[in-house]
Amino acid sequence: MILLDGWENKLQSEAGFFDVIIDGSGGESLTSYFKLINIGGIISMYGSTTGFIKNTNPAILFLKNAELRGTTMGSNKEFKDMVELVNQKKIIPVVDSVRNYSQSKEAFDLMKEGKQFGKIVINFRNSQIKSNL
Secondary structure, eight states, rough: OOOOOHHHHHHHHHOOOEEEESSSSSSTTHHHHHHHHEEEEEEEEEOTTTOOOSSOOOOOHTTTTOOEOOOOOOHHHHHHHHHHHHHHHHHHOOOOEEHHHHHHHHHHHHHHOOOOOEEEEEOOTSSSOOOOO
């Protein structure tokens, strides 16, 4: 078991390792994701708002046979068009349930069972984990 500092340690002790991590910020968080990803897992990045990855050893990633994938969400025009369509059509996502961070395992179990209808939202605002939310 890899012991991590701060939020990573708490997350790992409650949820274990991850098969897939989706990240929109990049930066130093990736160092933690390299440690949190399962063998053969995938880290998918669609943004890099927090900048460069400093002091990161990529050996952790390739020794786990994990993948780091970059992707975009489309062009600026496509994003603007999507936002306009959502606003124009008043599209509201269907939300099955909202769970507190402490209920994350139950939320993932529900999703694994396929019994939800719509999104399962996990609220981090009142958790002990420091976030950028």
